[in-house]
Amino acid sequence: MVGFTGEPTELSLPVEPGCPNPTVGNARWGLPRWKIRLSSKQFCGSFRASYEQDFLGFSYGFRPSRSQHNALDALSVAITSKRVNWILDADIEGFFDAIDHGWLVKFLEHRIGDRRILRLIQKWLRAGVSEGGESSKTTVGAPQGSVISPLLSNVYLHYVFDLWIEW
Secondary structure, X not given: OOOOOOOOEEOOOXXXXXXXXXXXXXXXXXXXXXXXXXXXXXXXXXXXXXHHOOOOOOOOOOOOOOOHHHHHHHHHHHHHXXXXXXXXXXXXXXXXXXXXXXXXXXXXXXXXXXXXXXHHHHHHHHOOEEEOOEEEOOOEOOOEOOOOHHHHHHHHHHHHHHHHHHO
């Protein structure tokens, strides 16, 4: 695996940084440097396979071979073939910006026993964003634009939301 020094990610957008976006608001997008992207991409495949077996069937966001269209198809089948008492559709505003690193690491510790891997993930989370030549560390949230962020977000939602819904 490529060595990682925890350098800030570069923010280079085709639009003005911090520009309002109808989907994510004023999100600060972190576009990882090549070291971060390469190491997280190498790691992501095996990490995804390990966690995919735990994710619940009704969770469709950022999962392989699952899309919003698959979710709508499943919903259509469910409401036409079974008695349904309630339907929950959630779009959590500012979710990527609000992920608590402490809780995420606790959730990851359920599955990952190697402290080196956990430290590497923490470095990815804390790498920060470089905007206009100024670096800022991140203490919460997952850097949007990172290869690993959607998977880490799914892990977080699995424990915080999906298991609660299933209960």
